[in-house]
Amino acid sequence: MIVLEFKLKGKKQQYRVIDEMIRTAQFVRNKTLRYWSENQGVKLIDLYKQCVIMAKEFEWAGKLNSMARQASAERAIFAIQRFFANCKAKKPGKKGYPQFKKHTRSVEYKTSGWKLSSNKKCLTFTDGFAAGTFKLVGSRDLHFYAPSEIKRVRVIRRADGYYTQFCIDVERIGESISTGKAIGIDVGLNHFYTDSDGDTVPNPRYLRKNEKALKRLQKRVSRKKKGSSNRKKAINKLGRKHLYVSRQRKDFAVKTALCAVKSSDFVSYEDLQVKNMVKNHKLAKSISDAAWDQFAQWLQYFGKIYGKTVIAVAPQYTSQDCSACGKSVKKSLSTRTHICCCGAVLDRDHNAAINILEKGLKQAGISLNTVGHAEINAWGQNVRIVG
Incomplete structure (x- = not known):
């Protein structure tokens, strides 16, 4: 599944109609959730039936396409299923009890309620709201995909306009080039990440750089x-600035992850619990600005596309253990140099990255000595990794 995004160009009146569509989708989701909360033991399939009842009870709700109403009900169903899954797994802390939405910004259609023009440069909504035809502005080309491959069309309202996303059911496969290299990645705040070769990527700190303008x-x-x-x-200008920062952060995470995956055959990184880490109020803003979670997600995504092995390892003791002899060397967060009695002296993050690589190789069933070589028989060929 790939997602192609375009900006919608239309008239102000058409945008107001889209706002009505979004409000209706929010109403359907909240109404579905209320029915579930007031009727204990109700089956999830009964929530779909509520979409038909709402269309008959509220005339303006019936204007929304039937599949769009179902997609709105699915949002409530997914929230309910996630809540029960967290309860069953005994997830610590809050379980995520489904909440009513107040500021929904999107509406989703499935395979009906919309139509592409013959040149696939315009999108027309054909349901009861009759939002009309919008011009699609973007660099992607929809001519490569058949209409039957488009499974969902999502309309999103952002601070700088309205966008549509086409969810296309195709498998993306990238050209895999073997490099014979394995790296461990240790993310941080001083540098965005340090790998097991000692190379570093500077932390861009987009939020910090734009903090004065945001204030x-x-x-x-x-x-x-x-x-x-x-x-x-004024709210719109503030929203545009926040959107600009988030896009900078995403662009950096995507490009950095792509570079790490394409330049290596094996990538090992820390499986950090960022939600718990941001509870430290002194570091919360810097951790959120670094977007480690987003970077990890793109590592996994590009690993699947390019057929590379990407493994997340537990972060415990990676900074404390010596990468040379394995002895534990206790150090505070402010201590940036690892010094061991065995004679090993190197940067704290570099030491952690080497430990992360060794953990990842061990988790993958590959042995790697600090001197010598290891071979991975994967992707139909032998990859030789220098230690």
Whole structure:
């Protein structure tokens, strides 16, 4: 499954209709969730039936395409299933009890309620809302995909406009080139990551760099009268700036992960619990700005596409243990140099990256001595890794 995104170009009146579509989708989801909460023991399949009942009971809800109503109900169903899965797994902390949504920003269609033009450069919504035809602005080409391969069409409202995403049921396979290299990656705040070869990638700190501008825009919002048009404009400018920062962060995570995967045959990284780490209020902003979770997700994604082995290992003791002799060397977070009695002296993150690589190779069933070589028989060929 791949997702292609385009910006929707239309008239102001058409955008107002999209807002009505989004509000209706939010109503269907919340109404479905309320029915589940008020009727204990109800089956999830009964929640789909509520979509038909709502269409008859509320005329404006019937304007939304039937499959779009089902997709909205599925959002509530997924939230319910996730809650029960967390309870069954005895996940520590909050289990994520389904909540009613107040600020939904998207509506999702399946295989009906929309139509592409013959040149596939325009999108028309054909349900009861009759939002009309929108021009698709983007660099991707939909001519490579048959209409039957498009399984979902999602409309999203963002601070800088309206977008549509086409979820296409095709398998993406990249050209895999063997490099014979294995690396361990230790993410951090001083450097974004340090690998087992000692190479580092600087931390861009996009939020920190734009923090002054964000504070200024936030002050402008607070000074405007609530409910006024000027306040709405100020909120929109603030939202655009936050969107700009998030796009910078995503672009960096994607390109860095792609480079790490394509330049190596084996990648091992820390399986960090970022949700727990941000509870440290002194480091929460810096950790969130680094986007380690997003980077890890893209590592796994590109690993599957290019047929590379990407393994997440437990982060315990990777910084404390000596990569040369294995002896534990206790050090505080402020101690940036690893010094062991065996004579090993190297950067703390470099030491951790070597330990992460050894853990990953061990987890994959591969032995690697600090001197010597290891061979991986994978992807139909022998890959020789230098230790």
